[in-house]
Amino acid sequence: MTIPRKLPEGPTNLVGLTRDGLAEALRAAGTPERQVKMRTGQVWQWIYEKGVRDFEAMTNLAKPYRTLLAENFVIAVPEVVSRNVSTDGTRKYLVRIAGGHEVEVVYIPETDRGTLCVSSQVGCTLTCSFCHTGTQKLVRNLTAGEIVGQILVARDDLGEWPVQGAPKNETRLLSNVVLMGMGEPLYNFDNVRDAMKIAMDPEGISLSRRRITLSTSGVVPEIARTAAEIGCMLAISFHATTDEVRDKLVPINRKWNIEKLLKALKEYPKASNSERITFEYVMLKDVNDSDEDARRLIRLIEGIPAKINLIPFNEWPGSPYQRSDWKRIKAFADIIYKAGYASPIRTPRGEDIMAACGQLKSATERARKSRAEIEADIARG
Template identity: 40%
Template sequence: MKPNLLNCTYPELERFCSDLGEAPFRARQLWQWLWQKRERDFGRMTNISKGLRGRLTETAAVLWPEVLQVQASRDGTTKFLLALEDGQRIESVLIPEKDHFTVCLSTQVGCALGCTFCATGQMGLVRNLSMAEILGQILVAQEHVSGLETDVSLRNLVFMGMGEPLLNWENLRRALGAVHDPLGLDFSKRRITVSTVGVPGMLTELGAAGLASLAVSLHAPTQELRARIMPRAARFPLDDLIADLAAYPLQPRQKITIEYVLLGEVNDDLGHARDLVRLLNKVKAKVNLIPFHPSPELPYVAPDSSKVLAFEALLKSKGLPATLRKSKGQDISAACGQLRAEVAANE
């Protein structure tokens, strides 16, 4: 099978071109065609010699995930069902904001963590995504946005779709290199967020790499409650996680985003809010509150709106920054925790 050049880091692409007997600048040209111009046909890479275009066609490929289905929500959110080379399927979500788009990206087929309020977690883990499969989702989203009658661009990337990003750290790290490269996808660090339950050791790697902002899926203010609703994530003790977050390297005025899904009658009362304030008192944090959206396959109900507002108000009164996030794309099952692609290879 021909190698997919979207799986190459820039140094690897340079070596690939060198093996074909080409000068290093050819890699730079090819890199720009792949990422900036989103070109998949070597024959249309016009500033590359005809001979090299022929050799590239014979020896390599440029493969994006195949778009099987595009669903549009009433609120403008768009969900993509994507097929991978081996028949596995993933979902990614394009979210409209006031002056830009954000794309929610998957890093694994399924997820090993099995959080009890997340549809993806009920799938189990099938496999990690490659660098090409991670970045291919961005290319698909950019192509979709370019076809819209709008001047609004895709500006933010959030790795909080299917899977736990830090359990696929090597491929994520490689992908983030192309994301940052000025000759590649050219996104700034402050426009990229990696969401994790907090994997020991990997948090240190992410912080040292300095390639993205950090969001932590916390969802419970005590170890006991976290173990009940996130049993596998809770194998990483909460005290250790908080210690890692307190030590996490941040820029001035930068904060760690704490994601907290409010589950009706489970983690949404004022006692939980007070526990959360105490837990985070040594962490530079801001809290993103997400009211749960019920799903027939998940054993939870939505929180009462008055309790949600009271929870938010208590956090703010104690000096903990908090925002209430409206979960978009609910009518197409594209909201937080709802991604669950049917996996063709397992049917």
């Protein structure tokens, strides 16, 4: 006996459906088979190229078809609860998703690009001890629609849609996406993949795969899949040069240690001089910032096309760590640079609105661990 598939309650949200998923949804709603491909392309462009959320505005569709769409579907994005703008122009959005959960999204304007830092989970399962987000327990994975919806929300705010007066080939205030917000992207692989495929589609948001960077703390079994199924740039949240230290800073290291992680990276099929793997390294005073750490890091990454992104630690309430002194960070960077690796020092952005790297935390998570509690967690290791 075949059990009929349970239909979703209420209208289906089209945001987050892949092209094949959108085609299937339109077919199931009654679109004639001979029209499915054409209608899929039309609806796709209205949503992702033009930024339209109202079916009535889809003027190249016949009115009866627009009515059919409105009866069966919605075009819904996360709700913006609050928007804070830093003195340096960084924008932080607190957005609400299904179930009343909230996540944070950050837009960072620079002279040559505009980068959106996107979240992939509500909270995080990794409990990295230096990261504010890691003190919030994982609630759930975001859907593909909730992930790509963050891009749509930011483009709304930046006025980057033709319906807002932007030309079709606008100057791209939002030119780059980094999956470095709340959560571990590779623990939500399928939804992250589908969202990024939507973002890269040339008939919509049309971001180049090389302008999307996925940051992982080291979910080794999914790293090769990232190259094969997403094809974006890869960043590793590394932060330590010994297993003893990394076990405390990045607890996933106890499952996949430095040796296993580096083996996966040496085999990463997309790594090349033109597509280097970025090693993210937060600078923690008297923890991981010695000259010997720098030299050990160079030895570890030998043979991997790489650059090292040094991140001055961004402090948050109750943090047990301090930022390395600027002189120490410069000395660390110089050792790496002289070994032949790019070693840019990331300029902290949005610190005044708690939007800097490692500071994101959902406003729904009210409980704050005390410094003593966090230090006790670290000691238990």
